[in-house]
Amino acid sequence: MSREPSPGLSAAACAGSNIAFVKYWGVRKESSGVGMPLNPSISMTLREAVTTTRVTFRPGGPPERDTLVLNESPGPPEALARVTRVLDEVRRRAGLRAPAYVMSSNNFPTSTGVASSASGFAALALAAAAAAGLPCSPQDLVDLALTGSGSACRSLYGGYVLWDASFGQGAEANPVRQIAAEDYWSLVDLVAVVSREAKKVPSSQGHLLAWTSPFLEARLSQARTAARIVEKAILDRDFETLCQAMEAEALSMHAVMMTSKPALLYWLPETVAVMQKVRSLREQGGVPCAFTIDAGPNVHVIALPEAAPAVRKELEQVPGVEEVLFCTTGGGPRLLEADGPCK
Ligand code: DP6
Numbered sequence: 001m002s003r004e005p006s007p008g009l010s011a012a013a014c015a016g017s018n019i020a021f022v023k024y025w026g027v028r029k030e031s032s033g034v035g036m037p038l039n040p041s042i043s044m045t046l047r048e049a050v051t052t053t054r055v056t057f058r059p060g061g062p063p064e065r066d067t068l069v070l071n072e073s074p075g076p077p078e079a080l081a082r083v084t085r086v087l088d089e090v091r092r093r094a095g096l097r098a099p100a101y102v103m104s105s106n107n108f109p110t111s112t113g114v115a116s117s118a119s120g121f122a123a124l125a126l127a128a129a130a131a132a133g134l135p136c137s138p139q140d141l142v143d144l145a146l147t148g149s150g151s152a153c154r155s156l157y158g159g160y161v162l163w164d165a166s167f168g169q170g171a172e173a174n175p176v177r178q179i180a181a182e183d184y185w186s187l188v189d190l191v192a193v194v195s196r197e198a199k200k201v202p203s204s205q206g207h208l209l210a211w212t213s214p215f216l217e218a219r220l221s222q223a224r225t226a227a228r229i230v231e232k233a234i235l236d237r238d239f240e241t242l243c244q245a246m247e248a249e250a251l252s253m254h255a256v257m258m259t260s261k262p263a264l265l266y267w268l269p270e271t272v273a274v275m276q277k278v279r280s281l282r283e284q285g286g287v288p289c290a291f292t293i294d295a296g297p298n299v300h301v302i303a304l305p306e307a308a309p310a311v312r313k314e315l316e317q318v319p320g321v322e323e324v325l326f327c328t329t330g331g332g333p334r335l336l337e338a339d340g341p342c343k
Pocket of ligand 1: 019023025115151152207295
């Protein structure tokens with residue numbers, strides 16, 4: 001691999017991924033990509049799915065451009081382009097010109113339906129801002145994280161996090177806030193992996209297609225209501241209400257995806273089999289669990305901790321399920337004193 005960078009302005013940080021209970025899908029027409037959502041979203045930060053990133057700005061040293069090492073291999077060009085967008089904003093704020101050497105690694109396999117861009121860009125925003133000597137509170141980092149990935153702004157906090165859709169409409173408005181800390185309520189996200197193939201249409205493209213669905217308006221009004229219901233369910237630790245709202249919400253996002261032009265159909269037969277298993281566990285078996293699905297075929301099954309081991313066993317028996325990952329509610333990003341993985 002590339003040689004080690006020479007010493008410069010350097011910092012390392014780690015951040016957990018997140019799973020959305022109310023999904024972000026669709027950006028405002030005037031925006032060219034991430035950062036201007038059409039609806040509020042709410043997520044849970046994940047403890048076991050973490051990205052660790054070191055950023056080193058090297059004043060005066062070659063090469064001229066940023067370097068990205070991702071999971072010990074050269075980062076793909078699209079990922080490097082997104083990273084450079086974030087670093088450009090950091091350089092602009094800090095009055096820096098130096099290129100950066102970025103080393104990033106996930107402690108979870110990519111292409112399992114756990115969003116590495118959320119944890120990756122939250123860790124990058126924190127490490128890059130710290131390396132450049134910029135303020136590093138979550139509020140200071142929201143715009144930086146958003147430059148890389150929409151869902152990353154929710155990984156700037158631990159526990160349960162709301163990303164408000166009124167971003168940009170008030171000068172003082174902070175679009176992201178914590179609803180409750182990780183120790184307020186512990187839930188489990190069991191990720192039923194049915195495929196490891198990279199998705200054909202990335203979320204960044206899908207967000208621009210939402211407008212082409214005739215169901216968008218109905219979904220937006222449903223998502224706004226769902227956000228209020230889910231926020232209250234979290235504060236009340238009301239799992240039953242959370243389950244109903246979360247499943248209906250995921251299905252409504254997929255209805256928009258499936259009716260966009262071109263249509264986005266992320267599900268596989270195994271996806272539906274897992275959804276049906278979850279429904280029957282809950283409705284016939286009285287087991288507290290519910291599903292949600294991102295832009296891919298893998299199913300996130302949210303369960304109460306006491307039910308999670310049994311639910312995991314049931315999911316492992318569904319034909320086509322390759323693996324079930326186990327994630328719990330996690331804390332916010334943090335700076336690392338020395339190199340080494342986040343604990
Ligand atoms: C379906 O724009 O954050 O997961 O392109 O991977 O960075 P990337 O995704 P992003 O969109 C996330 C879409 C979603 C729902 C959600 O997490 O809210």
